[in-house]
Amino acid sequence: MRALNVRPGHEGSLDVREVEEPKQAATDLLVRGLAVGVCGTDREIASGGYGRAPTGSDRLILGHESLGRVEEAPEGSGFEAGDLIAGVVRRPDPEPCGACARGEFDMCRNGRYRERGIKELDGYGSELWCVDPGYAVRVDAALGVAGVLTEPTSVVAKAWEQIERVGSRSWFEPQRVLVTGAGPIGLLAALLGRQRGLDVHVLDRVTDGPKPDLVRELGAAYHSDSVDEVLDAVRPDVVVETTGAGRVVVDAIRGTASYGVVCLTGVSPGGRRLTVDAGTVNREIVLENDVVVGSVNANLRHYRQAADALARADHAWLHRLLTRRLPLARAAEAFDRRPDDVKTVIEPAP
Numbered sequence: 156m157r158a159l160n161v162r163p164g165h166e167g168s169l170d171v172r173e174v175e176e177p178k179q180a181a182t183d184l185l186v187r188g189l190a191v192g193v194c195g196t197d198r199e200i201a202s203g204g205y206g207r208a209p210t211g212s213d214r215l216i217l218g219h220e221s222l223g224r225v226e227e228a229p230e231g232s233g234f235e236a237g238d239l240i241a242g243v244v245r246r247p248d249p250e251p252c253g254a255c256a257r258g259e260f261d262m263c264r265n266g267r268y269r270e271r272g273i274k275e276l277d278g279y280g281s282e283l284w285c286v287d288p289g290y291a292v293r294v295d296a297a298l299g300v301a302g303v304l305t306e307p308t309s310v311v312a313k314a315w316e317q318i319e320r321v322g323s324r325s326w327f328e329p330q331r332v333l334v335t336g337a338g339p340i341g342l343l344a345a346l347l348g349r350q351r352g353l354d355v356h357v358l359d360r361v362t363d364g365p366k367p368d369l370v371r372e373l374g375a376a377y378h379s380d381s382v383d384e385v386l387d388a389v390r391p392d393v394v395v396e397t398t399g400a401g402r403v404v405v406d407a408i409r410g411t412a413s414y415g416v417v418c419l420t421g422v423s424p425g426g427r428r429l430t431v432d433a434g435t436v437n438r439e440i441v442l443e444n445d446v447v448v449g450s451v452n453a454n455l456r457h458y459r460q461a462a463d464a465l466a467r468a469d470h471a472w473l474h475r476l477l478t479r480r481l482p483l484a485r486a487a488e489a490f491d492r493r494p495d496d497v498k499t500v501i502e503p504a505p
Contacts, residue, residue, distance in 0.1 A: 156173070156174060156175075156176050156281055156282040156283050157171055157172065157173060157174070157281065157282055157483055157503070158171070158172065158174045158216045158277075158280055158281035158282070158503075159171055159191070159216065159217045159218060159280035159281070159483065159486045159501065159503075160172065160174065160214045160215060160216045160217060160277075160280070161200055161201055161206065161214065161215055161217055162208070162213055162214050162215075163200060163203070163205070163206035163207055163208050163214075163215050164203050164206070165203050166201075166202050166203035167203075168201075168203070168214075169201045169217075169486075169487055169490065171483055171484060171486055171487075174216070174281065176283055177277075177281075177283055177284055177285040178285070179227070179285045180285070180287075181229065182229055182232070182287065182288065183229070183285040183286060183287060183288075184225050184227065184228050184229075184232060184234055184240070184285065184286050184287075184288055184291060185225070185226045185227040185228075185283065185285055186223035186224065186225055186226060186240065186242075186283065186284050186285065186286060187223055187224045187225075187226050187282070187283060187504050188218075188221070188222075188223050188279060188280070188281055188282055188283060188284055188503040188504055189222045189223050189224055189239075189300065189303075189502065189503070189504060190221075190222040190300050190302075190303040190480075190500045190501065190502050190503075191217070191218035191219075191220055191221055191222075191272075191278070191279055191280045191303065191500070191501050191503070192220030192303050192304070192306070192307065192339075192498055192499070192500050192501075193220075193489045193490065193498075193499045193500070193501060194220060194307070194339070196219070196273060197217055197218075197219075197272075197490070198490055198492075200215070200217065200273065201217070201490050205273075206273060206274065207273075207274045207275050208275070209275055209276060209277060210275065215272070215273075215277060215278070216272065216277035216278045216279075216280055216281055217272050217278050217280045218271075218272045218278035218279040218280025218281070218501070219244045219270065219271055219272035219273055219278050219279065219306060220279075220303055220304075220305075220306040220307060221241050221242045221278075221279035221284075221303065221305075221306065222239065222240075222241055222294065222300065222302045222303040222305070223239070223240055223241075223242070223279065223284065224237065224238070224239055224240075225237060225238040225239075225240060226283075228288075229288075232288040233288055234288055234291065234293065238293055238296075239293070239294040239295070239296050239298070239302050240286075240291045240292060240293055240294060241291070241292050241294055241302060241303070241305035241306060241458065241462070242271065242279055242284070242286045242290060242291055242292075243271075243286075243290040243291070243292070243453075243454075243455060243458055244270050244271050244272070244273070244306060244452070244453075245260050245261060245263075245268050245269070245270050245271075245452055245453075245454075246260065246268060246269045246270070246271075246276065246290070247260040247263065247268060248260075248263060248265060248266075248267030248268050248269075249267070250267070252264040252265045252267075255268065258454060258455065258456075259454055260454055261313065261451070261452040261453050261454045261457070262454075280483075280486075280501065280503065281503060282483070282503045282504050289455075290455070292305065292455070292458040292459055292461075292462050293462065294462055294465070295462065295465065295466040297466075297470060298465055298466065298470055298473065299470075299474070300474070300477065300480070300500065300502070301465065301470060301473040301474050301476070301477065302465065303477075303500055304339070304343065304461075304465060304473060304476065304498070305458060305461050305462055305465060306453075306458075306461075307339050307340055307343055307498075308343050308346075308347075308461035308462075308464055308465055309453035309457040309458045309460070309461040310340060310343075310420065310450075310451070310452065310453055310457075311340060311343045311344040311347055311395070311420070311461075312347065312453065312457045312458075312460035312461045312464060313450055313452070313453045313454075313457040314344065314395060314418045314420050314450040315344075315347050315348075315351070315395075316457065316460070317418055317448055317450045318393055318395075318416050318418050318448075321416050321446050321448055322393075322414075322416055325414070325444070327414070329353060329392035329393050329416075330353065330354055330392055331353065331354045331356065331389055331390065331391045331392050331393075331412075332348045332353045332354070332355050332356070332391055332392065332393040332394070332395065333356045333357075333358060333385065333386070333389050333391035333393070333394045333395075333407070334348065334355065334356070334357045334358070334394075334395045334397065335357075335358045335359075335382070335394065335395070335396045335397060335398050335400075335403050335407060336357075336358070336359060336396070336397035336398040336403075336421065337357050337358075337359035337361070337366040337367075337369070337370060337377075338397060338497070339476060339497060339498045340397045340420060340421075341357060341359070341395070341397040341398075342357075342366070342369055342370070342373075342476060342497070344395040344397060344420075345357050345370060345373055345375050346373060346464070346468055346472075347464055348375070348393075348395070349373050349374055349375060350464060350467065350468070353393075354376075355373065355374075355375035355376070356375065356376045356377075356378060356385065356389050356391065357370045357375055357376070357377050357378065358378045358379070358380075358382065358385050359377070359378075359379060360379060361379065362379050364494060364495045365475065365478060365495060365497060366497065367379075369472070369475060369476065369497070372469075372472055373472070382402070382403055382406040382407070382410070383406060383410070386406060386407070386409075386410030386411075387410070390410075390411070390412045391410070391411055391412065391415065392411065392412050392414070392415055392416070393411075393415065393416050393417075393418070394407045394410070394411055394415070394416075394417045394418070395418050395420065396417060396418065396419045396420060396421055397420050397421045398421045399419075399421030399422050400421070404419060404421075405436070408436060408440070408445070408447055409435070409436055409439060411443075411445055413443040413444070413445075414443060414444050414445065415443065415445045415446075416445070416446050416448065417445070417446070417447045417448070418448050418449075418450055419447065419448070419449045419450070420449075420450055420451065422451075475497075476497045476498045477497075477498050477499075477500050478495060478496050478497045478498060478499065479493070479496060479498075479499040479500070480499075480500045480502055481499070481500070481501050481502065482501075482502055483501060483502065483503045483504075486501045489501050
């Protein structure tokens with residue numbers, strides 16, 4: 156079978172090549188790969204900046220945003236041939252920390268977790284793959300290829316869960332949310348905000364292309380003004396920060412309403428220095444009981460929340476997020492960004 160793979164740590168090693176078919180354990184699902192999404196993590200691995208191959212191999216099959224159709228399902232697995240599923244990315248560490256032992260492997264304390272398509276486990280970017288049923292989530296068949304959005308939606312489902320848990324330490328009825336960044340994570344965060352009945356605002360630099368219309372079609376407001384101007388106008392109760400841009404992060408922390416919650420989901424690159432009035436930031440956080448929380452990855456609960464959110468969403472809107480769909484033979488093109496890209500998808504077996 157063919158698979159998209161890379162030699163981690165080696166720029167220019169991205170390749171589609173023949174590999175052995177997966178070895179199916181007695182309890183595994185055998186799955187026909189339909190789609191994998193491409194995100195910044197995949198591009199970082201392809202550029203040689205990240206990733207770790209499985210033990211005994213120097214190459215890693217990419218693909219952690221998955222969609223597949225079950226071909227074989229063991230009796231008692233809870234799945235049937237023909238089901239559309241998404242595979243969970245992370246696995247708990249072999250000697251589990253307290254969080255991993257309780258199924259909260261997205262909160263692993265010792266960093267010894269493994270991740271399919273990223274760290275020590277082959278991903279889903281192949282014509283066939285296997286998965287333990289305990290790490291698979293059924294996707295609404297009506298979604299079609301848009302079911303590949305399950306993994307990124309699980310990330311924002313966790314973020315919203317974190318926001319609501321933090322807010323519930325006291326009376327919390329947020330009304331206005333600002334999402335910074337209109338990439339896939341930002342747009343999906345806005346979707347889940349609208350599903351909660353909130354007044355959603357999205358801030359991004361672009362003024363044309365598909366993003367402004369995608370935001371407005373959700374019933375949300377799109378902004379391309381400066382961060383300070385938008386924060387002053389909106390005074391959000393919640394900020395979901397998806398850009399990882401240092402200045403945006405700092406301004407978001409300072410710009411919420413009282414008892415504001417800022418959830419950081421974007422990873423900032425190192426090396427850029429900012430001048431920050433730390434005293435004022437500290438004063439505002441303390442005196443207004445604000446909270447800044449980081450959120451990354453997701454566990455099985457969040458995948459199920461994501462599948463439910465996507466099933467309830469406008470399926471046509473979700474399909475418009477998939478701005479490029481490429482066959483496996485043209486997978487390398489997916490790693491070149493284009494101005495109007497939202498989500499690029501590779502289809503091993505469309």
